[in-house]
Amino acid sequence: MSETEAENTETASDFIRDVVREDLAAGRHDGIVTRFPPEPNGYLHIGHAKSICLNFGVAADFEGRCHLRFDDTNPVKEELEYIESIQEDVRWLGFDWGENLYYASDNFEQLYEWAVHLIGAGKAYVDHLSAEEMREYRGTLTEPGTPSPHRERSVEENLDLFQRMRAGEFADGTCVLRAKIDMASGNINLRDPVLYRILNAHHPRTGDAWHIYPNYDFAHGQSDAIEGVTHSLCTLEFADHRPLYDWLIENLPVNARPRQYEFARLNLTYTVLSKRRLMQLVQDGHVKGWDDPRMPTLSGLRRRGVPAAAVRDFAGLIGVTKSDSTVDMALFDHCTRDLLNASAPRRMGVLRPLKVVIENYPEGETEMIEAANHPQNPDMGSRQVPFSRELYVERDDFMEDAPRKFFRLTPGREVRLRYAYFVTCQEAIKDASGEVVELRCTYDPETKGGNSPDGRKVKATLHWVSAEHGVPAEVRLYDHLFMREDPGADGDFLDDLNPDSLTVEASYVEPALADAEVGTPVQFERQGYFCADPDSKPGAPVFNRTVALRDSWAKQKKK
Numbered sequence: 001m002s003e004t005e006a007e008n009t010e011t012a013s014d015f016i017r018d019v020v021r022e023d024l025a026a027g028r029h030d031g032i033v034t035r036f037p038p039e040p041n042g043y044l045h046i047g048h049a050k051s052i053c054l055n056f057g058v059a060a061d062f063e064g065r066c067h068l069r070f071d072d073t074n075p076v077k078e079e080l081e082y083i084e085s086i087q088e089d090v091r092w093l094g095f096d097w098g099e100n101l102y103y104a105s106d107n108f109e110q111l112y113e114w115a116v117h118l119i120g121a122g123k124a125y126v127d128h129l130s131a132e133e134m135r136e137y138r139g140t141l142t143e144p145g146t147p148s149p150h151r152e153r154s155v156e157e158n159l160d161l162f163q164r165m166r167a168g169e170f171a172d173g174t175c176v177l178r179a180k181i182d183m184a185s186g187n188i189n190l191r192d193p194v195l196y197r198i199l200n201a202h203h204p205r206t207g208d209a210w211h212i213y214p215n216y217d218f219a220h221g222q223s224d225a226i227e228g229v230t231h232s233l234c235t236l237e238f239a240d241h242r243p244l245y246d247w248l249i250e251n252l253p254v255n256a257r258p259r260q261y262e263f264a265r266l267n268l269t270y271t272v273l274s275k276r277r278l279m280q281l282v283q284d285g286h287v288k289g290w291d292d293p294r295m296p297t298l299s300g301l302r303r304r305g306v307p308a309a310a311v312r313d314f315a316g317l318i319g320v321t322k323s324d325s326t327v328d329m330a331l332f333d334h335c336t337r338d339l340l341n342a343s344a345p346r347r348m349g350v351l352r353p354l355k356v357v358i359e360n361y362p363e364g365e366t367e368m369i370e371a372a373n374h375p376q377n378p379d380m381g382s383r384q385v386p387f388s389r390e391l392y393v394e395r396d397d398f399m400e401d402a403p404r405k406f407f408r409l410t411p412g413r414e415v416r417l418r419y420a421y422f423v424t425c426q427e428a429i430k431d432a433s434g435e436v437v438e439l440r441c442t443y444d445p446e447t448k449g450g451n452s453p454d455g456r457k458v459k460a461t462l463h464w465v466s467a468e469h470g471v472p473a474e475v476r477l478y479d480h481l482f483m484r485e486d487p488g489a490d491g492d493f494l495d496d497l498n499p500d501s502l503t504v505e506a507s508y509v510e511p512a513l514a515d516a517e518v519g520t521p522v523q524f525e526r527q528g529y530f531c532a533d534p535d536s537k538p539g540a541p542v543f544n545r546t547v548a549l550r551d552s553w554a555k556q557k558k559k
Contacts, residue, residue: 014319014320014321015263015320015321015322016054016058016231016233016261016263016320017058019231019261020032020058020061020062020231021062023230023231024062029230031062031064031065031230032058032059032062032063032064032065032230032231033059033064033065033066033067033227033228033229033230033231034055034056034058034059034064034065034066034067034229034230034231034232034233035055035067035068035069035102035224035227035229035232036051036052036055036056036066036067036068036069036090037069037070037071037220037223038070038071038086039070039071039072039073039074039077039078039216040070040072040078040079040082040083040086040204041074041077041078041079041082041275042082042275042278042279042290043082043085043086043089043278043290043291043297043298043299044085044086044089044090044297044298044299045273045275045278045295045296045297045298046266046268046273046296046297046298046301046311046314046332047265047266047268047273047296048089048298049093049298049311049312049314049315050265050266050315050318051233051235052090052093052095053093053312053315053316054233054263054315054320055233056095058231058233064230065098065100066095066097066100067097067100067101067102067227067229068086068087068090068097068100068101068102069102069103069104069223069227070083070086070102070103070104070105071104071216071219071220071223072103072104072105072203072204072205073104073105073213073214073215073216073219074199075199075202075203075204075213076199076201078204079204080204083204085290085299088299089298089299089302092298092302092308093298093308093311093312094308094309100227102223102227103205104214104219104220104223105203105205105206107219107222107223107226108206108210108213108214110222110226111214111218111219111222112166112212114222114252114253114254115162115177115195115196115214115218116159116162117252117253118179118251118252119155119158119159119162119177120155120159121251122155122180123179123180123181123251124158124177124178124180124195125148125150125151125153125158125177125178125180126150126153126157126158126161126162126165126175126176126177126178127148127150127151127175127176127177127178127192128150128174128175129148129149129150130173131173134148134176134194137183138183138188138191139183139188139191141188144183144184144185145183145184145188145191145192146183147183147192148178148192151180151192161175162177162196165177165196165198165211165212166210166211167211168200168211170198171198171200172198172199172200173197173198174198175198176194176195176198177194177195177196177197177212178192178193178194178195179192179193179195179244179247179248180192181193181244181247187240187243187244188240189217189240189241189243189244190243190244190247193215193217193244194215195214195215195217195218196212196213196214196215196218197212197213197215198211199211199212199213217241217244217245217248218248220232220245221245221248221249221258222248222249222252222254224256224258225249225252225254225255225256225257225258226254226255226256228256229256229258230256230258230259231258231259231261232245232258232259232260232261233260233261233262233263234260234261234262234263235262235263235264235265236262236263236264236265236322236324237265238260238262239262241260242260242262245260246260262322263320263322264320264321264322264323264324264325265324266318266327267324267325267326267327268296268326268327268329268332269326269327269328269329269485269486270329270480270482270484270485270487271296271329271480271481271482271487272296272482272487272488272493273296277488277493278290278295278296278297280494281295281481284494286494287481291303293305293476293478293533293544294478294481294501294502295481298311302519303519303533303534303544304478304531304544304545304546305519305521305529305530305531305544305546306336306546306547307336307339307340307343310332310335310336310338310339310340311335313335313338313339314331314332314335317331317335318331326485329480333547333548336529336546336547337529337547337549340521340523340529340546340547342377343521344374344521344522344523344529345373345374345380345522345523346371346372346373346374346375346522346523346525347509347510347513347522347523347524347525348371348385348418348463348465348509348510348524348525349463349465349473349475349507349509349510349513349524349527349530349543350392350393350394350463350464350465350470350507350508351394351475351477351505351507351524351527352394352395352396352505352507353392353393353394353395353465353506353507353508354392354393354394354395354397354398354436354438354439355390355391355392355437355438355439355467356390356391356392356423356438356439356441356464357389357390357438357439357440357441358389358390358391358423358442358443359426359440359441359442360442360443361388361389361443362389363389364389365388365389366386366387366388366466366468366469367386367387367388368384368385368386368387369384369385369386369387369419369420370382370383370384370385370419371383371384371385371419372419383512385419385466385510385511385512386466386468386469386510386511387420387466388466388467388468388469390466390467390468391417391464391465391466391467392464392465392466392467392470392508393409393439393462393463393464394462394463394526397409397460397462398410398425398428398436398439400428400436407459408460408462409425409439409441409460409462410425411425411426411427411428412424412425412426413425414458415458415459415460415461415462416447416450416458416460416461416462417443417450417461417462417464418461418462418463418464418525419449419450420448420449420450420464421443421444421445421447421448421450422443422444422447422450422452422458423441423443423444424441424442424443424444425439425440425441426440426441427439427440428440462526463524463525463526463527465508465509465510466510467508469510469511470508470509470510470511471508471509471510471511471513471514471539471540471541472506472507472508472540473507473508473509473513473540473541473542473543474504474505474506474507474535474540474541474542474543475504475505475507475530475542475543475545476502476503476504476505476533476542476543476544476545477502477503477504477505477545478501478502478544478545479498479500479501479502479503480498480501481497481498481501482496482497482498482501483496483497483498484496507543509524509541509543513532513541513543514539514541515538515539515541516531516532516536516541516543517532518531518532518533518534518536519531519532521546523549526549527545527548528545528546528548528549529545529546529547529549530543530545530546531543531544531546532544
């Protein structure tokens with residue numbers, strides 16, 4: 001069991017599962033039904049992953065089922081692209097809804113009939129106040145609201161107006177259907193909330209059949225009831241909506257009584273998890289799409305090379321609580337690194353190449369060096385890496401005037417080339433501007449395999465790539481998309497964008513990576529974990545850095 005799995009075991013119980021356990025023991029339910037109900041108006045992000053893991057996880061733990069339901073009640077913002085991407089993301093995370101795929105739009109006729117039921121019971125009315133007037137009449141947190149002048153319309157007049165709203169007789173914004181609850185309630189959500197609004201817009205699934213659409217609060221709980229959901233799990237911002245959720249369930253002839261429970265949403269440092277802000281990043285061109293590897297979207301994480309298991313581990317590690325908090329991004333990187341360290345094969349890639357010429361190595365000769373695919377896992381075997389007179393090493397592995405604690409290449413210093421030989425730097429060749437462009441070295445042929453027969457030690461081991469056989473590669477290095485932990489805390493979140501969130505390097509990788517499979521993880525020795533990007537072409541790979549080797553979270557844990 002890995003460290004992350006052990007920690008997940010310790011946090012497997014939470015207040016949601018305790019509630020479910022108590023409900024089953026008390027006989028309130030014969031089985032458990034949960035649901036993940038995204039609105040198809042954007043791509044899913046890592047915050048949604050927490051909800052996905054919770055809803056599907058609770059259902060699995062108690063041998064129940066979890067539905068995937070699209071709350072598609074706003075045709076102005078919804079697209080088929082989002083529906084397809086959401087299904088792909090949920091499957092990528094490792095969950096399957098089976099036959100339980102639903103849409104709120106499937107319930108439009110039933111929801112309309114229930115709205116008519118509320119009108120007939122004198123508990124809903126058509127209101128012609130404008131949106132601005134409605135806000136004024138609603139009151140404040142300290143002052144009660146004022147009833148609309150249209151609140152006491154007769155049932156017959158309301159039914160006629162609502163039917164005409166459905167028929168498309170009115171323009172957008174002309175009127176709405178409101179529940180008649182309590183304009184003096186301390187909970188503003190109960191001050192005659194809007195149930196239906198007019199939207200003369202084309203719907204991705206129902207076309208032009210409807211001119212009115214239910215608001216989220218009206219469609220959500222009733223869809224839960226229609227599907228037989230037992231535990232409706234929402235994030236904390238919906239806590240104030242629960243009384244309305246319950247009022248609607250109690251005042252409609254539904255055949256089930258789901259209960260809503262709230263948990264804390266995910267907040268992460270150095271990122272934003274607002275769908276509106278993510279949409280702005282995409283539409284304004286600050287990133288290269290929803291799947292940009294700098295984005296916290298699941299498609300972005302997948303493209304960056306994050307394993308789905310790491311996202312699940314992370315969700316388990318942070319647990320389910322009732323209070324909001326912000327999680328350090330380093331913890332997510334730790335979960336990713338923990339998995340990749342065990343599974344990713346090792347390869348060599350030189351990101352910022354500096355040529356090395358081994359002057360006493362035979363010209364035109366190439367030998368194959370055996371290199372382990374994973375030093376800690378012999379079962380992963382080995383590979384053959386070509387070694388030649390001219391190589392590339394990292395530019396950062398050389399300093400001409402090195403300080404005392406710099407143990408890598410410098411004139412007169414001997415180092416080990418990984419799996420190959422000891423080499424000694426003899427001279428640095430510079431161009432007209434004084435920049436070092438080439439190193440002249442010598443090697444000790446008796447140190448093949450990187451070991452010295454006389455027992456002498458070196459303090460640095462460098463990775464390398466044969467200049468003759470190395471494959472040119474574009475390597476994309478990603479950093480936090482934002483420069484500060486809490487983007488936008490002092491104003492516009494766009495002001496906190498990190499201008500260095502993406503660095504592109506013209507690099508060289510060993511031949512084994514020439515046609516790397518897209519998405520397959522690999523560790524570049526001494527550099528970090530990478531995966532081939534879909535932009536790769538045969539013989540011209542493009543790699544995204546998933547995460548660096550340094551584990552700041554592990555260091556924090558030790559402290």
